[in-house]
Amino acid sequence: MSIERPLLETTLAGIGEQFGLTVVGDGQVRITGIAALDEAGPEDLTFLFSARYLNRLPACRAGAVVVSPKFASALTGPGLIAEQPRLAWARIATLLDVSDAWPDIHPTAQIDETAELGLGVSIGPNSVVRAGAVLGPDVALGSGVVVGENVRIGDGSQIHSNVVLYHQIQIGNQCIIHANAVIGADGFGFEFDPAAGRLVKIPQVYGVRIGDQVELGAGTTIDRGALTDTEVGAGVKIDNQVQIGHGTKIGAHTVISGATAIAGSTRIGQYCMIGGAVGIIDNLTICDRVEITAMSLVTQSIGEPGRYSSGTGLMPSRHWKRNVVVFRKLDDLYKRLRKLES
Secondary structure (H helix, E strand, C coil): CCCCCCCCCEEHHHHHHHHCCEEECCCCCEECEECCCCCCCCCEEEECCCHHHHHHHHHCCCCEEEECHHHHHHCCCCEEECCCHHHHHHHHHHHHCCCCCCCCECCCCEECCCCEECCCCEECCCCEECCCCEECCCCEECCCCEECCCCEECCCCEECCCCEECCCEEECCCCEECCCCEEEECCCCEEEECCCCEEEECCCCCCEEECCCCEECCCCEEECCCCCCEEECCCCEECCCCEECCCCEECCCCEECCCCEECCCCEECCCCEECCCCEECCCCEECCCEEECCCCEECCCECCCEEECCCCCCCCHHHHHHHHHHHHHHHHHHHHHHHHHC
16 A cells, blocks of 8 residues: 655646746646656656666656756756756755644643743644743644753744753754654763762753754754753754764754764864764864764864765774774875885
């Protein structure tokens, strides 16, 4: 049984006009959906993202294809010309993006009398909004959401089911926080007391500040700070199951892929791209426009923009440590060898 998908009722010309794209061929072609190049039907709009897929165009059954100007001549039927087809896809797909927001405030929601709710707020079943919380206009809470004391949620933000926002958290405007994310739990801070022979917990007395238009993936956790707020800048996009430690600062428009772990008090610049399962140790500074590839371990600060990678195959630790020393000398050894050979 196939999953029912949302449908459009528009034409190719209508989409072209709405998104500022040039129409090729019959603009009155009926468009009811979008689909992959190999799966699109006569009423679907599809997208050509790369020259690698040009050989699939002749067999494509789509009603129309979105292509870049350099591939316009390859069209065999109606289409749209977009300078950036992937960006056009992102924008056109918003027409089909169905919200799962609860339509109003469910009777099982528990809302403290001192909380402030803006116009158009919706709250799902069994959600809790505690004292002093402020929800801006058109905020949508799914079911089972917990909003702690004195939390601020900006206009139009969507908080999906079972998200927990601890006390004194600030969420910007137009944010999306996916299910089971936890924002503002205590950072991992302890100090050993030799006299008592035990670890002493360091209270995490600061909060978390999240900028406008941030998206946080399912199961992601962002800890509160001990000596300063943890901060996520405007436009940051964070994938599922990412851990961000206490007091970390992430610059605007940075992208972080799933299963990455960032230790506390780290500074990450703007427009960075961090791949999946990356580990970043504490108290580092990473400058703007750095790309770190998947499964890299970052153990020192990065001061120059660029692409960085690390990682070797698994081996006993004692061998790995020796190999790291040799690896760092490889360039110098290579130059010396070339000099001897010349």
